[in-house]
Amino acid sequence: MKTISISVKTSAHTQMIDITDEIAKAVRESHVEDGICTIFVPHTTAAVTINENADPDVVRDFTKEIDKIVPWEDGYLHSEGNSAAHLKSSMIGFSQQVIIENGRLLLGTWQGIYFCEFDGPRMRKVLVKIQEG
Ligand code: ZN
Numbered sequence: 001m002k003t004i005s006i007s008v009k010t011s012a013h014t015q016m017i018d019i020t021d022e023i024a025k026a027v028r029e030s031h032v033e034d035g036i037c038t039i040f041v042p043h044t045t046a047a048v049t050i051n052e053n054a055d056p057d058v059v060r061d062f063t064k065e066i067d068k069i070v071p072w073e074d075g076y077l078h079s080e081g082n083s084a085a086h087l088k089s090s091m092i093g094f095s096q097q098v099i100i101e102n103g104r105l106l107l108g109t110w111q112g113i114y115f116c117e118f119d120g121p122r123m124r125k126v127l128v129k130i131q132e133g
Contacts, residue, residue: 001030004128010120014067016049016059019126020112023098024105026128033103035132040095042127045085045119047092053112066091085119092116100130 004026008017019039027037041048052058066088076083096113099106107113115126 001032001130001132004130006126006128008115008117008124008126010115010117010122010124012117013120014063015117015120016063016114017117018053018112019048019115020053020105020107022126023113023128027100027105027130028103030130031103032100032130032132035100035130037098037100037105038095038129038131039098039113040127040129041089041115042094042125043089045082045089046124047089047094047116047118048096048126049092049114049116050096050098050107050111051114052110053114054110059114082119088116088118 006019006022006026008019010017023037023039039048051062070084070087072084078086098113115124117124
């Protein structure tokens with residue numbers, strides 16, 4: 001099955017965007033009933049994670065705390081000036097996999113798929129691969 005590319009427009013320096021609906025749409029359109037959905041972020045200063053999508057404060061706490069763990073300024077050597085974004089991306093990770101059952105993503109009740117921007121705002125891309133089996 002073809003790789004699907006989804007565009008994500010971020011509007012802040014650090015931001016988490018719920019992309020669950022876009023991924024679910026790709027799964028529906030694939031007509032795959034049982035399989036695996038891989039979500040991959042082809043950037044070095046962004047990431048993808050799965051976390052609670054019920055209370056927006058979770059996302060606010062997440063972005064606030066990750067900025068404390070990896071501060072934007074800390075005497076980094078990387079001349080581009082965005083080392084913190086590179087570090088956060090590797091910490092969170094560039095891909096997630098979700099099981100597809102009966103044509104739907106088998107996410108937990110409170111789980112959503114989040115694109116994580118660490119050096120925005122920018123136009124970004126998320127790649128989705130859906131495999132049957
Ligand atoms: Zn850089």
